[in-house]
Amino acid sequence: MMGKQSGQIQMVILDIDSMIPENHLLRRIKNCVNFDFIYEKAAPYYSHVGRKSIDPVVLIKMLLIGYLYGIKSERRLEEEVSLNLAYRWFCGIDLMDKVPDHSTFSQNRRRRFQEADIFREIFNEIVLKCIEFGIVSGETGVADGSFLPSNVSWDSRYEAVETVQQSTVKYMEELEAEISSMPGYKEPENVKREKESLKSRTDPECGYIYQARKKGLGYLTEVTVDTSHGIITGVDCYPANRRESDIILEHLKGQPCKYQEIGLDGGYDIGAVHRGLELLGVQGYTAIREY
Known part of the structure; x- marks a missing residue:
């Protein structure tokens, strides 16, 4: 039935x-x-x-x-x-x-x-829990930046002209202090210049990236992963027009997990990054940068 x-x-x-x-x-x-x-x-x-x-x-x-x-x-x-x-x-x-x-x-x-900074504090607390449970070792990690497209219409873009200060790149406080104490060091001149850039009216914090394989409005996300179990231990987000090599040192310094070794791609193969890793007590491995 x-x-x-x-x-x-x-x-x-x-x-x-x-x-x-x-x-x-x-x-x-x-x-x-x-x-x-x-x-x-x-x-x-x-x-x-x-x-x-x-x-x-x-x-x-x-x-x-x-x-x-x-x-x-x-x-x-x-x-x-x-x-x-x-x-x-x-x-x-x-x-x-x-x-x-x-x-x-x-x-x-x-x-x-x-x-x-509450979301970062919560994230770091969870990472510390992962260390406590042994699923994050802190021995070896890999880090890289990735372009994250902003969820905006291309029609929202506009050309902005900003007055910026032209100076040397800021990497990390410890590295800046070492450079400034070297013989013959001169404080960079406070030179201001106008800079044109693309921005979005609906998401003014994003930036424009123009590379061979990456184009558009969005963000640069810098991420570090512990290789023992593939757990993400650090995430930072910047406008897409920043360079990965400029932000990697502060990115690693701000994590609760202090790595012994870190692997990076060729984009980080510059002297300032290598010296900065030494000051952080991290053994760095980078691919050879192609010029």
């Missing part, structure tokens, strides 16, 4: 925890990482009076889900967390609770966390 669902509404007592498999990625993360440290990191950005805000741990966990599962749209992230049982369980959102609105993320970035 053919079966047919009755459609009758039932009352059910549900234990969400029992429905999440033991080997599920989010359960494995939750078993290893206690995210309560975020409360202490976020405390300076909240008032002691007024209505209670949305739990900052929930916001960070939702962003983590978006990264892990390739959900790039915050509007879609809200929908996915609302519908997916494992996502709700990981974030601690009960079935009857409302998922934070997608606009909450953009409003927090613009108002509460603008110019704040």
Whole structure:
């Protein structure tokens, strides 16, 4: 006899925890990482009076889900967390609770966390947890920069003329101090000049890159990966018109993981980078730069 669902509404007592498999990625993360440290990191950005805000741990966990599962749209992230049982369980959102609105993320970035370093602090804390659990060794890493296109229309571009100071490239404080103490060193002249560049009206912080294989408005992301388990230990983002060799030393210096050896491509094969790595106590390996 053919079966047919009755459609009758039932009352059910549900234990969400029992429905999440033991080997599920989010359960494995939750078993290893206690995210309560975020409360202490976020405390300076909240008032002691007024209505209670949305739990900052929930916001960070939702962003983590978006990264892990390739959900790039915050509007879609809200929908996915609302519908997916494992996502709700990981974030601690009960079935009857409302998922934070997608606009909450953009409003927090613009108002509460603008110019704040909280996301880097949270990232570094997770890296330290990885070191504690032995999945980041700090022995050998590789670093490289990558062009990240900005999500803007090409029609939003315009030519901007800026007055900039013409001077030597700044690499790292320790290296600058050593160079300035060398015999015959002269402080560079404070020369100002006009510089033309392409910018975007909708994303003024991005830059224009023009290379043989890379063209467009966007950003330069500098990333370091620990080779023992492929864990990312450092991420920095700059306008795309910056050079990788100019930013690598400060990028490595600012990480909680201090490497013994670092591998780089030929774009970093310049004297200042090699000397800077020595000052950081890192054995550097670069490909030979082709001129």
